[in-house]
Amino acid sequence: MSTKEKSAKPKAPRKRAASAKNVAPVPASLAEPQLTPPQELAPVAALEPPAIPPSHPLPEPEPFPIPFEEPVSLTPRAPVLTTAPAPVPVAPATEFDRAEAAAQFIFSKTPARPKIALVLGSGLGAFADEFSAATKIPYASIPHFPRSTAIGHAGQLVIGHVEDVSVAGMQGRVHLYEGYSVHEVAFPMRVFARMGVKAVILTNAAGGIKREFVQGRLIVIKDHINLQGANPLSGPNDARFGPRFPDMTIAYDRRFREMTVGQGNRQGMGLYEGVYAALPGPSYETPAEIRYLRTIGADLVGMSTVPEVIAARHSGIRVLGISCVTNAAAGILDQPLDHNEVLETAERVKTQFIALLRTVIPRIAAEIA
Numbered sequence: 001m002s003t004k005e006k007s008a009k010p011k012a013p014r015k016r017a018a019s020a021k022n023v024a025p026v027p028a029s030l031a032e033p034q035l036t037p038p039q040e041l042a043p044v045a046a047l048e049p050p051a052i053p054p055s056h057p058l059p060e061p062e063p064f065p066i067p068f069e070e071p072v073s074l075t076p077r078a079p080v081l082t083t084a085p086a087p088v089p090v091a092p093a094t095e096f097d098r099a100e101a102a103a104q105f106i107f108s109k110t111p112a113r114p115k116i117a118l119v120l121g122s123g124l125g126a127f128a129d130e131f132s133a134a135t136k137i138p139y140a141s142i143p144h145f146p147r148s149t150a151i152g153h154a155g156q157l158v159i160g161h162v163e164d165v166s167v168a169g170m171q172g173r174v175h176l177y178e179g180y181s182v183h184e185v186a187f188p189m190r191v192f193a194r195m196g197v198k199a200v201i202l203t204n205a206a207g208g209i210k211r212e213f214v215q216g217r218l219i220v221i222k223d224h225i226n227l228q229g230a231n232p233l234s235g236p237n238d239a240r241f242g243p244r245f246p247d248m249t250i251a252y253d254r255r256f257r258e259m260t261v262g263q264g265n266r267q268g269m270g271l272y273e274g275v276y277a278a279l280p281g282p283s284y285e286t287p288a289e290i291r292y293l294r295t296i297g298a299d300l301v302g303m304s305t306v307p308e309v310i311a312a313r314h315s316g317i318r319v320l321g322i323s324c325v326t327n328a329a330a331g332i333l334d335q336p337l338d339h340n341e342v343l344e345t346a347e348r349v350k351t352q353f354i355a356l357l358r359t360v361i362p363r364i365a366a367e368i369a
Helices: 003-007 095-109 125-130 182-195 254-266 287-295 306-314 339-348 350-368
Strands: 116-120 132-138 156-162 165-171 199-208 218-226 272-278 300-302 318-328
Touching: 095 132, 095 156, 095 182, 116 125, 116 182, 116 350, 125 156, 125 165, 125 350, 156 350, 165 182, 165 350, 182 306, 199 306, 199 339, 199 350, 218 254, 218 306, 218 350, 254 272, 254 318, 254 350, 272 306, 272 318, 300 318, 306 318, 318 339, 318 350, 339 350
Parallel strands: 116 165, 116 199, 199 318, 218 272, 272 300
Antiparallel strands: 132 156, 156 165, 199 300, 218 318
């Protein structure tokens, strides 16, 4: 035996493949599924929604929110301004500055520079309609100027001429009872002072306390009693208007009074002088109040004029006051008081009143020249 034969190990005997007879069957659960060729499915009928009775309508679907998009414009846009907005105008801080602004506005409307001004009270404003070469400026357009709300007050400033004399006439005034402060009531006098006015004629409708002062009579005011409980000089004093404590000994110019009474008597009017008492209003006085006013020396009673007189005298403006007795004061006659009676009486004496002013104004102009 050769060496190779000795070293070779014996080989294991080969196993024979199992025959079909000796293999156990595979359980059905483990058998691979048999695939069948696909079959065509029968068509499914379309499903119809269930019928809903008419009494139960379907709710409207909510709109789906669509984001806003600015429409495209074919026109060029205006350039965006980057500058700051214009500042809001601020009213002048002091009464003096407000009066100056109002005066300059009035001067911008007319070349006239009147030295005489008039305040025409209830029902007496028709005189300003007779000014020649007139310029009419509503109070509402004058900066800081108060506006009239009382019946019989037109509320406009008329600048024109009377017998060749340049004048400024107020058709109506404002009162405390309209809700204005005493400083606002007297503000027109401040404006006149800044305009260079030297004399002012203040007229009003008044109730007659003195029995001789019957309805329709014109009375020249020689003094007044301030019962309004207010003074236009209260508060800080502006020395540019006048002194802190102005003298009121002769509030109503003596020379003006003499000229007016003389002219009235020449025209057959029989003018008198009297003391005017100012109450705040708007209610008329009671008979007891009239008895009190008579006791303290009042001949006439009204609801205006006194604040204007005080402010005018504070600024050195000379004053003439004329009252038209439009009704007897309460308790003088056994009848109620009515503002319509005031207006009717003023209309009745209008011709006489205008005739008096036409003769007095040129003489006052000569006095202040």
